[in-house]
Amino acid sequence: MSNKTRWLVIGGAAVVGVGLLSAQQTGALWTQSQTVDAGTIHSGVLDLSVGGDGLSSYPFTALAGANLMPGGYAQAPVKVYNSGNVLMKYRLLNGAQSNPAVPLDLTASIVPNEGACPATGNPPGATQLYNGPLIGAQFAERSVEPGATEVLCLRGTIGGAAAHSQSTTATFTFSAQSR
Numbered sequence: 001m002s003n004k005t006r007w008l009v010i011g012g013a014a015v016v017g018v019g020l021l022s023a024q025q026t027g028a029l030w031t032q033s034q035t036v037d038a039g040t041i042h043s044g045v046l047d048l049s050v051g052g053d054g055l056s057s058y059p060f061t062a063l064a065g066a067n068l069m070p071g072g073y074a075q076a077p078v079k080v081y082n083s084g085n086v087l088m089k090y091r092l093l094n095g096a097q098s099n100p101a102v103p104l105d106l107t108a109s110i111v112p113n114e115g116a117c118p119a120t121g122n123p124p125g126a127t128q129l130y131n132g133p134l135i136g137a138q139f140a141e142r143s144v145e146p147g148a149t150e151v152l153c154l155r156g157t158i159g160g161a162a163a164h165s166q167s168t169t170a171t172f173t174f175s176a177q178s179r
Contacts, residue, residue, distance in 0.1 A: 045084040050080055060076070060170075060172070062077075063075070063170070065156075070158050070162050072157070072158050073156060073157040073158065074119075074156050075120070075123075075156075076153075077114040077153050079114070079149050079150070079151055080142075080144065080152060081144075081148075082145060082146055083147075085146045085147075086146060087144075087179070089141045089176065089177050089178065090174055090177075091139060092108060092138050092172060092173075092174055093174060093175045094137070094138065095135060095136060095137030095170060095173075096171045097135055097169070098171075099167065100135065100168075102167065102168040103133070103134075103135075103158075104135075104159065104170065105132065105157040105159060106130060106133070106137045106155070106170075107131045107155040108128070108131075108153070108154055109123055109126035109127060109155075110150060110153075111123045111124075112125055116153070117151065126153055129142075129152075134170055137172075
């Protein structure tokens with residue numbers, strides 16, 4: 001390679017290098033910033049209570065029966081309280097039994113008040129939330145305002161395949177959240 005060609009290649013590389021460096025330098029000169037008011041964050045209290053105001057564990061003895069035959073049932077109301085100060089969204093997360101040899105079906109309904117959930121018969125004015133096996137029972141999310149109550153009418157019906165001289169207990173797990 002001749003000296004003249006060598007100097008032309010070096011000169012061309014220098015021009016390309018200066019062009020790239022100047023483009024990178026000018027790109028950094030264009031910036032902008034903006035200040036945004038973050039607003040105010042308020043905290044609240046979310047508190048789901050069942051049976052009585054402030055109770056998180058409730059022995060629901062009203063939903064009991066003795067000497068029930070297949071098809072027989074026990075039915076009772078339970079109050080769900082929003083003991084907090086924010087909107088509560090709650091749902092039945094799960095139903096469980098201590099003895100699956102006594103299969104139970106669960107019917108869960110919303111009623112206007114405790115008196116609308118009689119021990120026998122269908123509850124008048126009820127809105128059914130769930131009807132099916134107690135084990136694994138769930139119903140969709142419900143909203144309760146702060147300080148308000150919703151009344152559930154729960155019915156446990158003995159299944160046709162129930163073993164004789166057996167008993168069971170039911171456990172209901174509720175979840176609550178606020179949005």
